Amino acid sequence: MMDKVRVRFAPSPTGPLHIGGVRTALFNYLFAKHNNGEFLLRIEDTDQTRFVPGAEEYIQKSLEWVGISPDESPWNPGECGPYRQSERKGMYMEYAQKLIDEGNAYYAFDTPEELDAMRERLKKAKVATPQYNGITRMQMKNSLTLPEDDVKRRLESGEPYVIRLKVPRKEEVRLNDMVRGWVMVHSHTIDDKILMKSDGMPTYHLANVVDDHLMGITHVIRGEEWLPSAPLHVLLYQYLGWEDTMPRFAHLPLLLKPDGHGKLSKRDGDRLGFPVFPMQWADPSTGDISQGYKEDGFLPEAFINFLAFLGWSPGNNDEMFTLEKLVEVFTIERVGKAGTKFDYDKAKWFNQQYLKEKPDTELAQYLLADLEKEGIECSPEKAALVANQLKERVVFPNEFWPEGKFFFQQPDSYDEKTVKKKWKPEAVEVLAKYKDAIVAMDNADFNAASAKSTFMGLIEDAGLKLGQVMPALRLAISGKGMGPDLMIMQEIIGKEEVAARIDVAIEKLEA
16 A cells, blocks of 8 residues: 555544645645545544534535545545544554553553642743653653552553653654655653543544554645644654654645734634635534635635645746646645745635636526526526626625626616716716617617717717716616626616616706
């Protein structure tokens, strides 16, 4: 299996999947597919106290929405299952026992009160970061300090215990990270992490290493927040005899707040008005609803394109990449080390670009769905024409109706600034003549071209400039000061309706 690239995304079902997690999944997927490898999904649910109902299903649906399809997962198992750590519980103790037998781990019987007392003692001694480590372990209650028969008695009596890694005191731990280069950590900074908890479940550290080894993972691509744990994992690979097949590590840069100060959180999204989750999430305990990119109108292909640029660059000025194109060009070497600022406006820009590229007939479906809710009948052909005129002006699919109401309804209000600046007697006089001229036309003769020639002729006859009259006509028809092509707009609306709206505007507005 080591001949083939195999990567994994391993989220915990403790709540909704953050977009940083989706980016991690995306980079793993792109790396695997670029190298003709396999992408696995594993649910890391060893901490049952933090399990949230519905979170696993949320992870599955979120990845499905963006088009990231795992080759192996709990819902698409392969030969390396199970793919939930809670279902693999029975296999971890074997490896913890191996570590104990070879002197690289030990039993610890300390109570919570004793651990608190140790930390307080170290704080009073002005120790900056109190740890259970190579020095303090010898003052605690564990199999390194207790007589062998006492340890045996405690184990046989069922006394609660944990298994801790025995970290060497004076050793340099090195790893060559694919993003950051060589990382060197002295072992005295690493504490004796718990590997097996008192409930018999492994911690992330042991389960992660064991599972990655058994599943043939060749590259571990994860967030920067896991970088401090990497030296510990290197020690585990060494002690378990797997150093030769240890995966390569790549720690991705943090997603930062828009101002660049600190890691992006849900609170930032709530404060600044944008989602931090791919899909809407209903908290099962409180019922609170958190907004999602899908429900807010983002297209999955735009969302993925945006996420890919959070920490990665193609090395040129190209910005538009489908998932297939990303697979083709993605390399870890183009991932940066520095944290990347989150730019919601850029996310919207990507959505707008992808929306504009869709066929008018497809865009029409968004508009038709909203028109149906409003009780307005419209042919697919007309809806496609309207969508064509609006697609340069909308960011989200649900904006076609509010932006294009005037194609179907007379304006119920008029832009005050345009009224004040452009609704003048000379403009109104031209509009009245224009209305009479188009009413006299045959329906078959009224189109964008004939509307333009008629209108321009009247402006010329009046000795006026286009800017003196055209805003007034737009105002009469749409109620707005700006909008799509005014002549095409009239062709879509129809001459009777255009004439009627001019009459209404002349009656309502004082020049």
